[in-house]
Each structure stands twice: as structure tokens, then as C-alpha cells.
Amino acid sequence: MSLIEKAVERLDQLKQAGLEPASSPEVKAVTPELKPEPVQRTPEPVVTVKPSVGRGASIEQGSVSSREIEIDLERLHALGFVTPDHPRTVIAEEYRVVKRPLLKNAVSNGDVSVEDGNLIMVTSALPGEGKSFTALNLAISMALELDHTVLLVDADVSKPSVLRTLGLPPEKGLMDVLTNKDIALPDVLLKTNIDKLSILPAGNTTQRATEVLASDGMNRLLDEMARRYSDRIIIFDSPPLLVTTEARALAAHMGQIVLVVESERTTHSAVKQAAAMISACPIKMTLLNKCSQRGTAGYYGYGYGYGYGYENEA
Template sequence: MSNSIEKAAQRLEQLRQAGAQMPAAPAASSSPVSTPEPAFVPEPIRVQPATEAVSPSRPRAAMPVGSKAVKLDFERLTAAGFVTPTAPRSMVADQFRVIKRPLIDNATGKGASVVQCGNLIMVTSSMPGEGKSFTAVNLALSMAMEMDHTVMLVDADVARPSIMKVLGLPPGPGLLDLLVDDKLEMSQVLLRTNIENLTLLPSGSPHAQATELLASAAMTDLVDDMGKRYSDRIIIFDSPPLLLTTESRVLATHMGQIVMVVQAEKTLQSQVKHALSTIESCPVKLMVLNQARSSDQEAYGYGYGYGYGYGQGQREPAAEAEVQS
């Protein structure tokens, strides 16, 4: 090492004698390897912070800022017999006010007893065509017009979805997409409506195993998550008929309340009893008799209590409901 330094010093002295301008201080303290470092090191230091500042902003810009907004046609819905904020007071609206009240009380812990998962409400029937989707939509609309409650309406009848069609909206991603893609966020498929307190979750993209997905562990996890994440929101599920498939029976095990729609002069008592036996585990059941004359009560034996009009058909509509626990 000392020989190298001496040789370097001798070389520098020779350069000075030859007339080269070489400062003494740098020559004594620097080595040939270290001289390029001052010019090289600052360059990555200047470039690297700029790269780090730009990169994280790209995924954030691509993330959805919120749920998609849709507009409900109130005039069209009112003409079809649905409860809307702009419709004049009607028998349908008044009767749904009566039907929804115990459901809301149970959902918010104001009922006679605490109902576990009371904010999860399933609307179903024994067989298809009894008016369950009509009831689910009207319940959601009526509840959403409450001052202190928000409502999510879920089309869980994945084999025969109808909620979007009833509301006059195009189909889109929704429930089934959440079940097959665990990276999809709820906010990416939820629809905000022009009723401030109402959001919609469509049935989603058609899937070959749609009914199996509804009975899957993924559905169980999703429903549990929805009930806990949206504990301040009432969630209404329009489910498949109880006697047509078994998926609705699986869904019923997660519900705090079930609304059972029965069509008068069509559904047999044996069908109603069979359907009720499949949802015995649910703590609260509300039974709604649809399209019934008042005189039909005794003949069909479905009970009495709260009523609402179906709003369709040639005869004057009426219905009855009986709260069961």
C-alpha cells in the first residue's frame, strides 16, 4: 500500500514539474476509484423519489369512487301499483305502513324481544307466482321512505331474477358476481337510487351454477358479512320459493325475519304448512295473504290481521297478514 502511495505521489510531482494544474489537497486524499462517485451518486437520488411518488397514485385512480347511481321512474312504478315518494296516499301505501312496522321494530331492537339478525329479512312464498317480488319491492320502497332507516333490496332469486325488470332497470353485475369473485367489492355492484335511503343489489351475471352458488359457503359468508357490516341497514332478500328449490331454505337459516306471501284461492293449505315447516328455525315469520277478498279468510283459514292491496287484477284487491313467532 505504501509503495502505491509513494508511486502516486511521485507521479503527481512529475506532472507538476511538467506544468499540469493539479491541486495538492485532492491529490493527497483521493484515489482513482473514488473520483467518479460525486458525479454518479446524486443521479439516482434525484430520480428515485419521483418514481415512488408516481407509482402508488395509479391504482388509486383506478379504484371505484362509489356505487353506480340509477334513476327509478316513479310515475311508471305508481301506475303498476307500487309505493313511491311522489304517489298520492293510497290503500296500498297505508297497508304496507302497517305491515312494515313490526318488521322495522324487530330490525332495530324495538320489538317485544330482541331478534338476532333482525335486520335481515327474507321475502318468499311456497310456489312461484304468488307475488313475493311485488311484496319485496313494495316493502323496500315503503321502508326507504322512513326518516331514520336505510334499506338494501337484494335480488336473491338467482334462477328467475325479476327485481331489476320490475323496477325498469337493465341487468348488471351483482350477487352472483360477489360469490364467484372474492376480490370484488360490494360498492362496485351496489346501485344507488333516487330514493336517498334505498340501494339495490341485482342478482348479477348469469351463471351455470347459480342455484348452487346461493347454497354455497360463499353465500353464507356473504350474508353474515352483510348483516354485520350493515348493522344499521335493513336488508331485504327476494328469495326463491320454498317448495321449488332448497336454496331458499339454506338462506332462511341466516335470516332474522321471514315474510311468507300466500296467494288466495291458489295456494293450498298443505303447501303453506309444508313451506312453513322448512323455516321453523327463523324466529319471526310474517304471513301475507295476497289477492284475497275479506270473506276468503274463513274459507282458507290463513288468519287475519294486517292487510294490503295487491294493486293488480280486475277485482278490488285485498290481503291479510298474520304475525307468527
């Protein structure tokens, strides 16, 4: 009898006797748990948005701040303007004198405070007297002060010249904010490489410029600009008073007005007419431009033709 047969016979005998063989421990097949291999993913690139010249944006006080533009300061100096790197030129000294009473009125407190004194309009009776030259020089000179920031607004919306003078292309600006509810003021401000100086371009032209500048929207915008930053001086390069109606609409909002008069050219009657149009403004000052002087100082303050290029009249 084979071993297998003997084993079977033994099992039968145990069953007949009511006995079961000791159970063998249950053997379970242990299948190793297969953990899914981690999926190798290509890491997503981290995109850092860095403002480029004329196109970027940054965050300032919870809102989109002005984009940055680069002004060629040497070119500006060659055109006869005040620049930070040439603080002792004749023109720089002259505008130190011009700006002082304006700054005093802009920040005065107490009984002699000037309402909206930080809103300063620079205009003239006629084209070509140098009001844009004066506005830009005042803005730069004031920006060199330690305690003030300056916003230069190109409000000559029919013939804007500020960006062109700086050698820069046109940009959206004042009129776009006033006519397009989707464009906010911080979206169109331009921060310059002159510390504390920003620019608000004129923006797109419109046939209804006078009505826009006299609108409630303009009132709200001026209130925002004047009161949001208490230390900010806002200078408006305005159209000439006797050839447009926009300047008169803008003058109604100003705390101070500088009337630029060209020496030996503008008539007394033209100056009187222009002065009458801005009589409601609390503070009015006259600046005599293109005035020849005897002595080493030579010729101070040259303007340029309205809508024309600069020319050296020294």
C-alpha cells in the same frame, strides 16, 4: 517621425530604464448571461370524473360506493307500487301496517332482540303469489322511514325480476360477488333516486346457485351486509320455496321471513310444507296477498305471475 514610431521609441526607453508603463485596467468582455426562455407548454386538461347513470362511482366511507340509477316513479306508481310522491294511496297505507312489526324486530334491543333481525327474506310457497311485488313494496316503504336505509337484494338468482320490474337492464350483482374474487360488494350496488334505497341485483346466473348461496362466501357476505351498517334493513327477494332449493339455503341465514300466500289459490298443504322449510328462522310472518275486500278500498295488493308481467286485477 510619426507618432507611432515615437511611441515605440518611448517604450524602449522605459524598458531600458527598468520602468513599466502603468497597467491599463483589464477589460473583460462581459457576455450577458443567456437565460433559457421558458418552454411554453400546453396545459394538461383537468379530468373530472362524474358518475353517469348506471356507470359512475363515488366514494363513501373510504370505499367505492354504489352507482346511481334512475327509477321512473310514475311508471312504478302506475303498476301499483308504493312511491314517495304518492304517500296516501291504499297500497301505501297497507304496507305501513305490514312493515311496522318487521322494523320493530329489526332494531329491537335488550332481552327481546332478534339475531340478524335486519335480514328479512320475502318468499312464497309457489310461483305467482306476489313475493317480488311484496319485497319491492316493503323496501320502498321502509326506505321512506326517517331512521333506516334499505338494501333490496334480488336473490331469485334463477329468474331475477327486480331490475326488470323497474324497467332497467340486467347488471352484475350478488352471484358475481360470490363467484369472482375481483368483484367486491360496493362495486355492484345500485343507488336509486328513492332516498335511502339501494339495490343489489341478482347478477349472472349459475347452475350451482344453491351451493353458492349455502357457501362460506355467502356467510361472510351476509355478515358484512348485516353488520357494516347497523341501521340498514336488508330485504331479500327469494325464489319460491317449493320449486327451488335456493330459497331453503338462503332461509338458513335470515332473522325474519315473510311468507306471501295468494288468497283463494294457495292450498293449505302448500303453505304447511313451505312453513316447515323455514321453521328454523326466529321470526316467521304470513302475508295474505290478492285478497279482495268489500268497501271503498276495493282490491288490495296484486302480485304477478312468476316470470311474467304485471296485470291489473282490480
